[in-house]
Amino acid sequence: MQRNYLFVKRLQKTIFIFALFMFLTENLRAESNTQKIIFPRAFAVAIDDMGWNEGGSLAETGGGWRVGIRRDFDVRDYRPIIEVGKAVGVRFQGLFVLAEMDRLNVCAKYPTTTQHGEKWDNDDNIDPTQIEVMNYIKDNAAYLEFGLHGVGHEYWIDGKRTRAEWYNIENDQPWPEVDMRNHIKCYKEIMAQYGWTPDNGQSFPKSFVPCCYSFYWNPQGDYSTGKIMFEAGVRYVNTQFDYIPELNPPIEFGGGWDHGVLVINRLNYGNDWYETGKLPVEKIEKYETDVIETHWANWLATDDFLQPTLNQKWIEFFKNIQAHPNHYLAKNTKQLYSQWLYKRFTSVAESTIGEVTINNQQMPDQAYSPYFLGNMVLAIKLADGEHVSEAQLNGQPISAYFEDAGYGFIYLPPLEQKNYKFIYKIGQKLMDNIVYNDGTYNVYRTELTRKNMIIDLEMYGTQIVKVKCRKPTSISTSNPNLKVLSKRYEIPYEMLFLEIYGNDMQGECGKVIIDF
Structure with missing residues (x-):
């Protein structure tokens, strides 16, 4: 009897210890589950004040401040941005002032638009350098976005300068709407001098940063900077809201909609507009905004032989961000703004390893206007030799995938206003039938049938599209302005390499059809 009693007590104790062990194990597993999938913040920089031919300030004589560097610019001063972009896989948002690119004195x-008003004469700046620069910008649309900053950066009445071009921040009042529309018209006419017109398949810039933060925020009014920019084709704006407190911009939320454009806040972290070779000084943990401010001068060394060292500093800066557990480098502006929206309106939860629920029901309707919401990005920390070997969203293929800095980056299709279930597995082999997007283009959807693979993408410039798939029999596109320039298939890696060109430097959309 005593032995039976002791046996029962020991058995109960053993069961209790085992149950406690299982409870703790499951809880630890649940904790690790919630940390397995990462829903990271996007990161990007804006580069203001590009496009000037001369850098020296004219502020003392009533002109613009320009770049704050007393030297002339040529194509060499654009190469650092391209070289850094290639090294880190980013299409940087360049913001251009075009007055000194005006070859017809429009x-x-x-x-x-300029200090000299009707007497404007740009003949001293007209030479082949301008054409070389503008061709270089178009040819390198994969790594540098041509965004709108301004015509002359300031606003002049009879030669008297007032800050700044798009809103009177000195007197806290808007400029006449007709003048602002004329500034946009002038910008378009200068673009046309280089063949950048709708007739040639070129769109107006999708991105805009107001000079000296001069944005007339008025989402409920009949006239605002957002309204005239949206009508011109702009969709994405960033500025510093602190400069327009009288307009009550959405500082606490970090951004908002103004007549169809999404305006988000940005801050500067220690590199002034005129400082050559100057990187942000604060660590990423202190960044309150997803896009931060830089200026052209910050990217330029004082002489050519110093430029490679500065380029490497910028490369290391961006690589450190890519390796950060809660951030990643947005490939382009559309991706930045899409992730900004998802981080504010979408919830992500992983209750079981490999099973993730995504609730996107709260995404606002404005996000679904033409050319807006893009991919949502998730990330997973990978050990050496590990890959995401399977991934599906509601039973369908994901858009794209690539690996960098010890993470697997998963690009989901643009999400509708509903719930999703994302399932993935980690293994030793890269998943099949996937676009391995280590470029700066967007892959919106991938469809797979027994006979073909259809990739819905948006191409910037000319890039190599890598596709993990079996050997194709033919390749075509749905858009004549989206061209496959070359192709090769590497059997050992089961990888298809497509060199694809998109005509519109603001992004050429279409489908790539790979037949098997």
Whole structure:
């Protein structure tokens, strides 16, 4: 009897210890589960004040501040951005001032755009350098976005300068709407001098940063900077809200909609607009905004032989961000703004390893206007030799995938206003039938049938699209302006390499059809 009693007590104790062990194990596993999938913040920089031919300030004589460097610019001053972009897989947002690119003196028709008004004469700047620079920008659309900053950066009345071009921040009042529309018209006319017109398949810039933060925020009014920019084709804006407190911008939320454009806040972290070779000084943990401010001068060394060292500093800066557990480098502006929206309106939870629920029901309707919401990005920390070997969203293929800095980056299709179930597995082999997007283009959807693979993408410039798939029999596109320039298939890696060109430097959309 005593032996039976002791046996029962020991058995109960053993069961209790085992149950406690299982409870703790499951809880630890649950904790690790919630940390397995990462829903990271996107990161990007804006590069203001590109496009000037001369860098020295004219502020003392009533002109613009320009770049704050007393030297002339040529194509060599654009190469650092391209070289860094290639090294880190980013299409940087360049913001351009175009007055000194005016080869036909059209600014004279719009006297508020320059200091000299109707007497504007840019003949001293007209030479082949301008054409070389603008061709270089277009040819390298994969790594440098041509975004709108301004015509002359300021606003002039009879030669008197007022800050700044798009809103009167000195007197806290908007400029006349007709003048602002004329500034946009002038910008388009300068673009046209280089063949950048709709007739040639070129769109107006999708991105805009107002000079000196001069944005007339008025989402409920009949006139605002957002409204005229949206009508011109702009979709994405960033600025510093602190400069327009009288307009009550959405500082606490970090951004908001103004007549169809998404305006998000940005801050500067220690590199002034005129400082050559100057990187942000604060660590990423202190960044309150997903896009931060830089200026052209910050990317330029004082002489050519110093430039490679500066380029490497920028490369290391971006690589450190890519390796950060809660951030990643947005490939391009559309991706940045898409992730900004997802981080504010979408919830992600992983209750079981490999099974993730995504609730996107709260995404606002404005996000579904034409050319807006893009991919949502998730990330997973990988050990050496590990890959994401399977991934599906509601039973369908994901859009794209690639690995960098010890992480697997998963690009999901643009999400509708509903719930999703994302399933993935980690293994020793890269998943099949996937676009391995280590470029700067967007892959919106991938469809797979027994006979073909259809990739819905948006191409910037010319890039190599890598596809893990079996050997194809033919390749075509749905858009004549989206061209396959070359192709090769490497059997050992089961990888297809497509060199694809998109005509529109703001992004050429279409489908790539791979038949098997």
